[in-house]
Amino acid sequence: MNAAAMQPETTPTVAMIRTLGLISAICGLIIVGAYQGTYDAVQENKRIAVERAVFKVIPQAKSIVEYLALPDGKIEKLGAGGTVPGAVKFYAGYDAAGKLAGIAAEGAAKGYADYVRILFAYDPANGAVAGFGVVSSRETPGIGDKILVDRDFLANFPLEAKLSDDNQVLAHEIRAVKHGTKTNPWEIDAIAGATITSRAVARAINDTAQTLLPRVAPHLDQIKEKP
Amino acid sequence: MSQTKTWDEFMEGIWRQNPVFVMVLGMCPTLAVTVSAVNALSMGVATTFVLICSCALVSLTRSFTPKEVRIAVYIVIIATFVTAVDYAIQAVSLALYDALGAFIQLIVVNCIILGRAEAHAAKHPPLPAMINAAGMGVGFTVGLLALGTVREILGAGALFGVPLFGAGFQPWVVMVLPPGGFFVLGAWLLLFAALERRKQRKLAEVATNV
Numbered sequence: 001m002n003a004a005a006m007q008p009e010t011t012p013t014v015a016m017i018r019t020l021g022l023i024s025a026i027c028g029l030i031i032v033g034a035y036q037g038t039y040d041a042v043q044e045n046k047r048i049a050v051e052r053a054v055f056k057v058i059p060q061a062k063s064i065v066e067y068l069a070l071p072d073g074k075i076e077k078l079g080a081g082g083t084v085p086g087a088v089k090f091y092a093g094y095d096a097a098g099k100l101a102g103i104a105a106e107g108a109a110k111g112y113a114d115y116v117r118i119l120f121a122y123d124p125a126n127g128a129v130a131g132f133g134v135v136s137s138r139e140t141p142g143i144g145d146k147i148l149v150d151r152d153f154l155a156n157f158p159l160e161a162k163l164s165d166d167n168q169v170l171a172h173e174i175r176a177v178k179h180g181t182k183t184n185p186w187e188i189d190a191i192a193g194a195t196i197t198s199r200a201v202a203r204a205i206n207d208t209a210q211t212l213l214p215r216v217a218p219h220l221d222q223i224k225e226k227p
Numbered sequence: 228m229s230q231t232k233t234w235d236e237f238m239e240g241i242w243r244q245n246p247v248f249v250m251v252l253g254m255c256p257t258l259a260v261t262v263s264a265v266n267a268l269s270m271g272v273a274t275t276f277v278l279i280c281s282c283a284l285v286s287l288t289r290s291f292t293p294k295e296v297r298i299a300v301y302i303v304i305i306a307t308f309v310t311a312v313d314y315a316i317q318a319v320s321l322a323l324y325d326a327l328g329a330f331i332q333l334i335v336v337n338c339i340i341l342g343r344a345e346a347h348a349a350k351h352p353p354l355p356a357m358i359n360a361a362g363m364g365v366g367f368t369v370g371l372l373a374l375g376t377v378r379e380i381l382g383a384g385a386l387f388g389v390p391l392f393g394a395g396f397q398p399w400v401v402m403v404l405p406p407g408g409f410f411v412l413g414a415w416l417l418l419f420a421a422l423e424r425r426k427q428r429k430l431a432e433v434a435t436n437v
Binding site for chain 2: 033035
């Protein structure tokens with residue numbers, strides 16, 4: 001009795017649990033409602049964003065199909081199951097007639113600030129990287145972000161990316177060289193003052209191309225026509 | 228509740244207790260996302276929505292929220308509306324979502340919202356709480372826009388993405404970098420402090436003359 005009298009304002013445990021439970025239930029409903037209500041619009045937005053990015057690097061493309069290049073060297077259409085460990089996702093862009101216009105894949109490498117994620121287009125007919133676009137980058141405005149507008153830098157593309165004779169790796173590693181010292185068609189002439197970002201672009205392309213192209217090359221016939 | 232009282236509740240956040248310029252709260256999004264006017268406006272609108280909704284719910288449940296668990300309750304409520312806003316922004320524009328980045332999720336710990344829930348909504352009925360929250364939200368948005376427009380004009384030579392100057396304009400790049408946020412915020416605070424000081428001096432003059 002005495003103890004109870006000394007703590008008159010203690011809230012019963014039940015009241016606390018009841019309130020927390022009720023609030024959680026209301027909040028749960030709101031979150032699920034918001035998720036379901038926006039799901040279709042969000043998925044559609046993501047699809048459009050991917051399409052727009054691919055169409056930008058493969059200008060002739062009118063439609064795209066997503067593929068996976070599996071670690072065992074096979075390629076298959078990306079199904080509902082999503083991606084598989086070790087597989088490289090790439091997009092095949094088809095022109096109006098349903099012919100393969102090019103393939104696009106993502107690459108990422110550490111830049112000056114955070115990772116630079118790019119999407120590059122590969123032209124299988126010429127064995128060259130046709131161009132690239134930035135997926136996300138936090139490079140310094142006015143310096144690192146010049147990779148998209150600097151004329152000399154964009155003149156690096158198309159960039160030779162032929163496979164070695166045994167189709168296992170690229171014949172020449174794609175790398176960035178100091179501004180003005182480019183001598184080979186597989187080298188990227190870096191932007192003066194933005195060497196680190198230029199190098200990140202080269203490394204991003206090289207890393208993905210080294211894994212993806214040897215897997216895709218033997219199966220080009222399979223993806224030549226729009227399925 | 229009288230008209231003037233309602234108006235007072237609303238104006239509190241816009242002028243007297245402006246979250247950015249007077250209380251200097253929520254500096255994390257204020258400095259980080261105000262690189263352009265569009266970002267500033269969207270961040271302000273998102274925060275305002277979360278403020279109004281969470282203050283309404285906090286106020287509605289205030290009578291049966293024991294004080295021991297109130298902070299947990301506020302955080303759950305705020306996090307819920309932030310999640311809803313997060314999905315809504317993704318549905319509206321992915322580009323905007325990427326531009327705002329982690330700062331959408333960080334609205335959860337924005338001290339303006341938790342501060343309003345604790346200091347106002349927990350003690351007032353839903354309607355005044357929402358009006359006060361709306362005022363705070365608008366005040367925050369105005370503050371963000373004040374930074375965002377100046378930084379975009381100086382740092383990118385544009386306003387809401389529309390170029391203002393000719394091709395010869397050399398952007399003042401530091402303004403869209405983090406230091407620019409501090410410069411512009413400092414300049415605005417200086418301006419408001421100067422205004423306040425002038426007002427005080429005028430009042431003092433009037434007092435001595437009488």
